């Protein structure tokens with residue numbers, strides 16, 4: 001699943017592992033030099049001593065070069081490609097998740113935790129651990145070769161005890177980091193409110209800067225105190241094994257000298273044994289730290305794997321990669337739709353059934369929170385219903401596979417402000433036109449037509465959008481017109497308009513409804529609107545209340561209905577204009 005460059009991986013592994021046999025070889029040469037020096041008397045030649053010393057110098061140089069030059073270069077490269085890969089995999093996966101999953105706080109929490117995984121940290125800790133383990137094994141073998149089983153066993157036991165305590169401490173720290181994910185998000189939210197453009201006006205007008213800074217500081221202090229308590233408790237727990245390790249060094253060095261049969265050892269043997277033991281004890285804390293780090297990293301990989309295993313979307317409206325030649329008009333029939341948001345106490349959509357035949361313009365109305373946007377997401381296949389089905393048919397009543405085959409388009413209430421060039425912004429509405437192979441002139445002509453139909457005055461296709469990116473800043477209504485142009489570019493048989501005029505001025509709104517009639521000529525459409533005057537334009541109006549469909553019919557039929565909800569809402573709105 002990871003795309004990795006093999007060369008830096010191989011170079012880093014080879015250089016770190018090459019350094020493993022160098023240490024025992026250096027010790028052996030030290031022993032040889034000491035023995036030869038001891039046996040040397042003037043005026044014997046010193047060639048043997050010089051040769052051993054030269055070999056020692058050469059080994060040290062090889063070790064320094066292997067670890068000092070290629071390994072850091074390879075590791076730097078690994079940091080770079082590792083973090084890019086992790087991000088690519090997470091973004092890729094997120095793009096394939098169903099909308100309900102992306103919106104779920106639990107999934108967001110898991111994504112944030114999965115984002116803490118680091119290929120570089122894992123590879124680095126794994127290699128260090130392998131290097132230290134092999135080196136320790138060689139040093140232990142040297143000790144055992146001299147019959148030093150007591151120091152060898154004592155070192156192993158102390159290391160195992162320390163590793164167990166440190167591993168648990170590391171797991172505890174990692175669990176705390178997991179638990180703090182949500183508070184961490186709140187902390188970022190406070191910081192965003194204080195620094196991002198979207199909230200700047202309200203924060204200043206209501207003088208919220210001080211309050212937000214105070215809340216940020218209090219939360220930061222709480223998180224920092226929790227972390228400090230965990231660090232302190234881990235440090236205290238490790239104190240015992242740390243003291244044990246430190247107090248072992250002296251007695252073990254003495255044990256080497258006092259062991260039975262020590263009188264047969266040469267000075268070189270003593271030098272080798274003492275250096276081997278000192279090196280072994282010296283590298284133990286690092287070995288323990290790396291083993292503990294591996295335990296924490298394994299927990300992050302659990303989160304990463306859990307995120308990668310999340311169920312992916314299927315049957316949604318996108319992606320449609322073929323040419324945008326949808327059936328001329330498509331229809332839909334929804335039966336028994338039921339949907340509840342995760343953790344909600346009641347269904348947002350409760351047993352809804354409706355039919356919009358090919359070529360029909362329908363309107364969906366209802367009070368705030370009645371479930372209109374949720375229903376649109378169910379009909380477009382962005383949410384999977386808990387119960388019920390949405391069936392799509394073409395003009396000849398042939399069953400289509402889903403919203404993807406039907407070719408649907410939509411202008412959403414919470415449309416996206418894509419800060420690209422004008423061309424890049426609108427062309428994303430059509431996969432076929434966004435493809436690199438699409439003929440540029442044809443695409444530009446289609447873009448201009450879509451912009452004109454959407455009522456946008458912007459014409460320079462190369463203009464960068466978004467002041468944050470050094471471009472022009474369209475007004476809210478202009479952004480909405482761009483979203484409409486994007487939706488119109490897709491030659492869809494069914495278009496959803498979810499409050500497409502919320503950001504428009506009265507003239508633009510009137511034009512938008514005229515546009516609705518024009519662009520839905522020969523297509524099917526569902527218009528979600530609070531402007532009941534505009535709902536009059538629809539062939540059929542559906543009224544939603546508390547997630548249930550309570551009325552349907554034409555404007556006139558619904559107005560005639562005694563005690564009807566639509567009539568009540570229409571008359572309330574009309575009273576304002578009377």
Ligand SMILES: Nc1ncnc2c1ncn2[C@@H]1O[C@H](COP(=O)(O)OP(=O)(O)OP(=O)(O)O)[C@@H](O)[C@H]1O
Pocket residue numbers: 103341342344348366367368369370371372373374375413
């Ligand atoms: N992501 C979500 N998670 C949990 N509940 C949600 C979510 N989105 C909407 N809801 C709830 O579902 C219900 C229906 O919301 P929906 O946005 O579909 O209503 P609406 O009719 O489009 O409202 P409005 O006219 O205000 O846009 C509401 O009670 C709302 O609080």
